[in-house]
Amino acid sequence: MIRSFFGLDQDPFADRDRKLLPLQQDICDTLKVHSQQGGLCLVLGIPGTGKTVIKDHLETECDARQVMVCVNRTLHTYTNTLKVLCQAFTIDADGTHFSCEKRLIEEAVSLNRLGKSLITVIDDAHLMEIPTLRRLRLLFEEFPKNHNIILIGQPPLLSSLTLSVNADIKSRVTYSAIAKRINADEMKGFILSQLDRAGLGHNTFSQGALELIVRSCDGILRWARNLCVSCLLEAVRDRKKHIDIDIVNRVLIQPHWRKECDLTDF
Numbered sequence: 001m002i003r004s005f006f007g008l009d010q011d012p013f014a015d016r017d018r019k020l021l022p023l024q025q026d027i028c029d030t031l032k033v034h035s036q037q038g039g040l041c042l043v044l045g046i047p048g049t050g051k052t053v054i055k056d057h058l059e060t061e062c063d064a065r066q067v068m069v070c071v072n073r074t075l076h077t078y079t080n081t082l083k084v085l086c087q088a089f090t091i092d093a094d095g096t097h098f099s100c101e102k103r104l105i106e107e108a109v110s111l112n113r114l115g116k117s118l119i120t121v122i123d124d125a126h127l128m129e130i131p132t133l134r135r136l137r138l139l140f141e142e143f144p145k146n147h148n149i150i151l152i153g154q155p156p157l158l159s160s161l162t163l164s165v166n167a168d169i170k171s172r173v174t175y176s177a178i179a180k181r182i183n184a185d186e187m188k189g190f191i192l193s194q195l196d197r198a199g200l201g202h203n204t205f206s207q208g209a210l211e212l213i214v215r216s217c218d219g220i221l222r223w224a225r226n227l228c229v230s231c232l233l234e235a236v237r238d239r240k241k242h243i244d245i246d247i248v249n250r251v252l253i254q255p256h257w258r259k260e261c262d263l264t265d266f
Contacts, residue, residue: 002229005236012198012232013225019193020057021186024050027177028057031150035066035119038146039174040137044155048222049179051152055121058150067116072123078132085120105142112144119148126153130166137169181219188214191224205231208245216252227251 003011020028027043031054034041045051055070062068069088071081082100086093089107093100108118120140122128133151140149151157155178161170182190188210192202205213209231217224230251231243238247251257 001236002232005239006200006232006241008199010198012200013194013229014198019197020053021050021182021190023180023182024054024057027054027179028061030175030177031058031148032061034175035148035150036117036146037174038117038144038148040169040172041148041150042158042161042173042176043150043152043179044158044176045179046154046181046220048220049181050221051179052123053221054179055123055150055152058119058121062119065116066119067111068119068121070121070123072121076122076124076128076132078135081122081128081132081136101139101142104139108143108147112146117146117148118143119150121150121152123152125151126155126157126160130160130169133169134166137172182221183219184214187217187219187221187224190221191228194225194228204241204243206242206244209243209248212245212248212252216248216257227257230254 002008006012031041031043035058043051043054055072059068059070067089069085071084079097082097082104083093085104086100089104091103091107111118122136125133136149140147158176160166161173191205191210191213195202195204205228213224213227213231217227227248231247234247234250235241235243240247
């Protein structure tokens, strides 16, 4: 709908092919170095700060000497995680935990002999119970030493690891980073760069509308993307190609954009 109305070849603010912000690029560069050496890395941040962008970039930039496995579609139980790992390594997932673990270790050693380094990314790792994470840690101990594990999750993951009972896991962390909220100037730059990528002019959003969007997003990239797309959809409904403050306010009165204290009707 947006593409048809504005005469675009691609969707604005699409998730694919997003350019990394400086902090995201720095995190990716450091993770690539650790992926050559091996270790345990943490990438933490509240929802919407760009952790998935970092993961997708690592997967896209993975070269022929690396094998990257992403665990992001399980209930984070040990059994399901083992099955996903087996599927990613294209080996049989049937049998007991012991037999699956044995085949995974043999495949990892075989790949290492071929000169390949292994990267295992566990997304939403804060949802994983510590006993499950500990069992995975024991499994990965048998992998080649250049195997790098990247845990991507929200800050409660770090809070769990700081408990003394989990010192065996935290002591193995070789790198950690926080995907932070971005400041107002970076947010404006992000929005304008997305307009450029889609082929829209910077004047698509009035100066007042752009500033209101930046304030309302509170440094969260996902909020900025969703708010801008919603504003574009409202503009299509109004048959307008210029978004002003009135259109932005019409979106912001929707319940999911309002603060909890404003929801007096519930």
